[in-house]
Amino acid sequence: MKKRILICKNEECQDEIIDYKSSKRLYCSEYCRNRDGYLRRQEDNKELIEINKGQKINYELLDRYAKAGIYEEEVSKLMKFGFNSKCLRLAKYYEINGRNCTCFSIKDILFEFDEEKNLIIIHKSKHKIK
Numbered sequence: 001m002k003k004r005i006l007i008c009k010n011e012e013c014q015d016e017i018i019d020y021k022s023s024k025r026l027y028c029s030e031y032c033r034n035r036d037g038y039l040r041r042q043e044d045n046k047e048l049i050e051i052n053k054g055q056k057i058n059y060e061l062l063d064r065y066a067k068a069g070i071y072e073e074e075v076s077k078l079m080k081f082g083f084n085s086k087c088l089r090l091a092k093y094y095e096i097n098g099r100n101c102t103c104f105s106i107k108d109i110l111f112e113f114d115e116e117k118n119l120i121i122i123h124k125s126k127h128k129i130k
């Protein structure tokens with residue numbers, strides 16, 4: 001029986017794995033195993049850094065709005081100012097005035113993302129006095 005061709009999972013290598021004992025083998029060498037792990041971690045970090053950066057921009061933007069007393073804005077307008085809806089993390093669900101709302105919080109700001117109306121609604125902020 002012919003052996004299955006295995007390709008090293010390390011993107012930088014992708015060599016055929018020759019002379020393997022187990023068909024579950026993923027890497028051609030210990031070096032490639034470590035290298036791939038390292039590259040994956042770098043990738044995860046990059047994503048995290050991007051998200052944190054996006055969150056920071058989102059916060060600063062919404063904080064400026066709240067400070068100016070504006071609590072509702074179209075997502076498309078916010079996006080022109082750099083708002084990144086991909087960086088919204090950990091949705092929380094609230095019932096506000098009988099509506100089910102998808103909310104997000106960054107620091108002191110709690111805001112709703114109304115996907116139907118494409119609106120961002122700030123419900124809570126240190127600048128918002130009820």
Ligand SMILES: [Zn+2]
Binds near residue numbers: 008009010027028029
């Ligand atoms: Zn390799």
